[in-house]
Amino acid sequence: MGTISVNEMKTLLHVYFIMGSNNCYNDPKEVLTKAIEGGATLFQFREKGTNALVGKEKVLFAKELQHICKQYGVPFIVNDDVDLAIELNADGVHIGQDDESAGIVRRRIGEGKILGVSTHHLDEVKRAIEQGADYVGIGPVFATVTKEDAKAVRGTVLIREVREKGLSIPIVGIGGITEQNAKVVMEAGGDGVSVITAISQAENPLETTKRLAEVVFLNSKQ
Numbered sequence: 001m002g003t004i005s006v007n008e009m010k011t012l013l014h015v016y017f018i019m020g021s022n023n024c025y026n027d028p029k030e031v032l033t034k035a036i037e038g039g040a041t042l043f044q045f046r047e048k049g050t051n052a053l054v055g056k057e058k059v060l061f062a063k064e065l066q067h068i069c070k071q072y073g074v075p076f077i078v079n080d081d082v083d084l085a086i087e088l089n090a091d092g093v094h095i096g097q098d099d100e101s102a103g104i105v106r107r108r109i110g111e112g113k114i115l116g117v118s119t120h121h122l123d124e125v126k127r128a129i130e131q132g133a134d135y136v137g138i139g140p141v142f143a144t145v146t147k148e149d150a151k152a153v154r155g156t157v158l159i160r161e162v163r164e165k166g167l168s169i170p171i172v173g174i175g176g177i178t179e180q181n182a183k184v185v186m187e188a189g190g191d192g193v194s195v196i197t198a199i200s201q202a203e204n205p206l207e208t209t210k211r212l213a214e215v216v217f218l219n220s221k222q
């Protein structure tokens with residue numbers, strides 16, 4: 001655990017928008033602004049997959065989105081790229097099982113930054129907690145087309161398992177989440193939902209985020 005409290009982390013996870021340049025048809029800066037105005041509580045810059053930006057273009061794009069987050073006071077998290085997170089003095093990083101170990105990343109970013117880890121099984125959750133994660137992402141909960149190498153869809157089995165073991169680690173569900181199914185994630189014991197397509201490709205990102213936030217708050221356990 002870093003210095004952020006469990007309760008503060010759980011609040012930030014309520015509506016966790018994740019996006020990269022290849023997730024949007026419209027201007028990503030516009031989409032991010034609307035998502036935040038609609039109630040997004042945390043943002044993750046996730047620039048990967050087909051046609052993802054690299055090098056200087058990626059850094060400049062990240063800085064543009066970080067600037068928007070700063071204007072609204074929404075923490076800015078960088079996916080995978082720990083060097084970029086440190087270069088930008090981002091508010092935290094999110095890493096997967098195939099990235100550097102959480103223990104090493106925690107030492108590199110320091111205690112004051114947010115560290116999130118993707119997990120797919122109980123042992124991965126326990127290891128993430130031991131190595132200093134502030135939250136875990138659990139998914140894919142529902143079918144997703146966004147992550148090209150997504151693991152098997154597991155529904156809310158692991159979320160329930162973690163809570164049945166009495167582990168209070170902040171949990172965000174991910175994978176195919178929409179306003180129609182977000183309730184399921186919260187009822188299983190999730191603290192929030194992370195979403196790419198449902199917001200980044202929404203007709204009206206502000207209204208969609210607002211509706212998603214309503215579902216999350218109505219079903220929040222705290």
Ligand SMILES: Cc1ncsc1CCOP(=O)(O)O
Nearest residue numbers: 144146147175176195196197
């Ligand atoms: C990054 C990631 N990890 C598991 S599923 C997924 C993609 C989620 O995207 P979407 O919300 O569009 O299904």
Ligand SMILES: C=C1C=NC(C)=NC1=N
Nearest residue numbers: 079094118137138174194
């Ligand atoms: C794979 C992921 C799982 N969970 C979260 C929150 N972000 C990710 N990029």
Ligand SMILES: [Mg+2]
Nearest residue numbers: 080095096099
């Ligand atoms: Mg990764």
